[in-house]
Amino acid sequence: MLILTLTAHYIGIAQKGDPNIIIIYVDDLGYGDIGVNGAIGVKTPNVDYLAKNGLNFTDAHSSASTCTPSRYSLLTGEYAFRNNAAILEGDAPLIIDTNKETLPALLQKAGYTTGVVGKWHLGLGRGKIDWNKRVSPGPKEVGFDYSFLIPATGDRTPCIFLENQEVVGLDLSDPITVSYGTRIDGYPIGREHPELLKMHTDPYHQGAIINGISRIGFMDGGKKALWVDEDFPFVLTKKANAFIEENKEDKFFLYFSLHDIHQPRVANIKFVESSTMGPRGDVIAQMDWCVGQITEQLKKVNLLHNTLIVFTSDNGPILDDGYLDYATELLGTHKPGGPYRGTKYSVYEAGTRMPTIVHWPKKVKPGTSSALISQVDLYASLADLVNQKPVKGAAPDSKNLINTWLGKTEKGRDFLLEESYTFGLRMGNWKYVQPKDQQVPKWISDKFVDPGFRKEVQLFNLDNDPSESLNVYKEFPEIVAKMEKEMIKILKK
Numbered sequence: 001m002l003i004l005t006l007t008a009h010y011i012g013i014a015q016k017g018d019p020n021i022i023i024i025y026v027d028d029l030g031y032g033d034i035g036v037n038g039a040i041g042v043k044t045p046n047v048d049y050l051a052k053n054g055l056n057f058t059d060a061h062s063s064a065s066t067c068t069p070s071r072y073s074l075l076t077g078e079y080a081f082r083n084n085a086a087i088l089e090g091d092a093p094l095i096i097d098t099n100k101e102t103l104p105a106l107l108q109k110a111g112y113t114t115g116v117v118g119k120w121h122l123g124l125g126r127g128k129i130d131w132n133k134r135v136s137p138g139p140k141e142v143g144f145d146y147s148f149l150i151p152a153t154g155d156r157t158p159c160i161f162l163e164n165q166e167v168v169g170l171d172l173s174d175p176i177t178v179s180y181g182t183r184i185d186g187y188p189i190g191r192e193h194p195e196l197l198k199m200h201t202d203p204y205h206q207g208a209i210i211n212g213i214s215r216i217g218f219m220d221g222g223k224k225a226l227w228v229d230e231d232f233p234f235v236l237t238k239k240a241n242a243f244i245e246e247n248k249e250d251k252f253f254l255y256f257s258l259h260d261i262h263q264p265r266v267a268n269i270k271f272v273e274s275s276t277m278g279p280r281g282d283v284i285a286q287m288d289w290c291v292g293q294i295t296e297q298l299k300k301v302n303l304l305h306n307t308l309i310v311f312t313s314d315n316g317p318i319l320d321d322g323y324l325d326y327a328t329e330l331l332g333t334h335k336p337g338g339p340y341r342g343t344k345y346s347v348y349e350a351g352t353r354m355p356t357i358v359h360w361p362k363k364v365k366p367g368t369s370s371a372l373i374s375q376v377d378l379y380a381s382l383a384d385l386v387n388q389k390p391v392k393g394a395a396p397d398s399k400n401l402i403n404t405w406l407g408k409t410e411k412g413r414d415f416l417l418e419e420s421y422t423f424g425l426r427m428g429n430w431k432y433v434q435p436k437d438q439q440v441p442k443w444i445s446d447k448f449v450d451p452g453f454r455k456e457v458q459l460f461n462l463d464n465d466p467s468e469s470l471n472v473y474k475e476f477p478e479i480v481a482k483m484e485k486e487m488i489k490i491l492k493k
Contacts, residue, residue, distance in 0.1 A: 018110065018386050019360060020307040021253045022294065023378070025074070026287055027067065027119060027262040030317030032338030033284055034355045040334040042275035042284045046292030047357070050311055054359030055407045056368045062315050063376045064419040065344055065351030068095070068121050070314040070375065075102050075122070075142070077379030077395025081419055089180045090156035090217050092123040098141045101394040103379045105143030107253045110386040115146035117240045118257030121153055124165070131158055131167055131176040131222070138165045148239040154232070154259050155322065157217035159210040160225040161235070169225040176222035183218055190214025199264065200324045202446065213264050229266040232259050237290050241297040248301040256294065260287040263323045278330040280319070309359040312375065316351040318344035320447050341468045345444055347420040347433050347452035348468050364407050371404045371412035372426060381405050396493070415486050421451045425487050431468060432483035433458035
């Protein structure tokens, strides 16, 4: 026991002064979906542990209210609209320019070993992917030394894992084919075989049935490589912890991108009925367990003290996103977005105001911060932390706010862009929403989402109206003019 303790001690001090860095990126988790922010009906003790011993942000934002754009901005330091980044299909080409520096590439320059485990959804290859050989370009070409991926999302084909850009467990005598247009013969189709389904879906998710769940897109082959949704938490945490173990003597960056709590929400039996909210609450508990596994692994190798953990989410909560799991009916008094209006796909606050916790015992004092801050700023901020400068042209929208992230100041952004299917802008506690005279698409209204489309300007004072229910744009024309000017400046940059 003494030998093991001393070994762990020397591993911890063998690392250089820079911290290990882990970004735990949850999917579709709302501001109010964790205990410390008021969750009802589900407990999140491991996330709450990070908050109790770290810095809990109350006004931190993803850069967009949808997943691919937020992930793009996080890794590139660039607003997604500048690259027309939108939600991708499972066979879409890589949307990150391999000629541009990314956050992991910058950290490589600082001597970090970099890894990504979990949901990717940033595209792979250059189009018309051959899944039966190494898929390139991908994570390696944008700065990750190691990758273990869900290629897109759990509700999209192909339903396989990629490790270092090769399909895990593939039998080449049973090659994989994927299609998002022309129907291909292969796995049964949801719209034709509802009797095979574990849960029913909207028409958009009635493609190939894998593991009793119909997905978007068609698929044939790769039977031995197919994932089992219920195994996600164990497979992903095992890979993440193995990465930590393998790199414990050197500094590392881990982008741990969980599938939970994205649909299809299929909890492992270990977590079924661990909440009062059905599958959505159960996968919140499952997500929390994954966070605890990472924390325990860091403790095991004596690295928790000098590891910077950023816990956050890619976009706001959504109850009905295509699969029938009774999330609305079982919600009870729980408020996924906390006191804020909006959802995933929405320009209102809950669309981008994310649960965000920074935990680094060596440097960050426990507390709460009301600083206005965006995930797009992590690039420039972490660059400063590890004494690196982004190359010219990289991270054009990222601001160095490292002192804010570490709790040394509550001074955040003067202006913060909120991207959805229209644009919002924050200035202090003022919230401006750009007019959009367009009918709400049926696929959005079918999800019971208000994206924020209005013919007139919207202006809210979040100090006394956090639910954005009172449009005061006529009463404050000077505020509207100032924010419109800034919005134009950002969009035309």
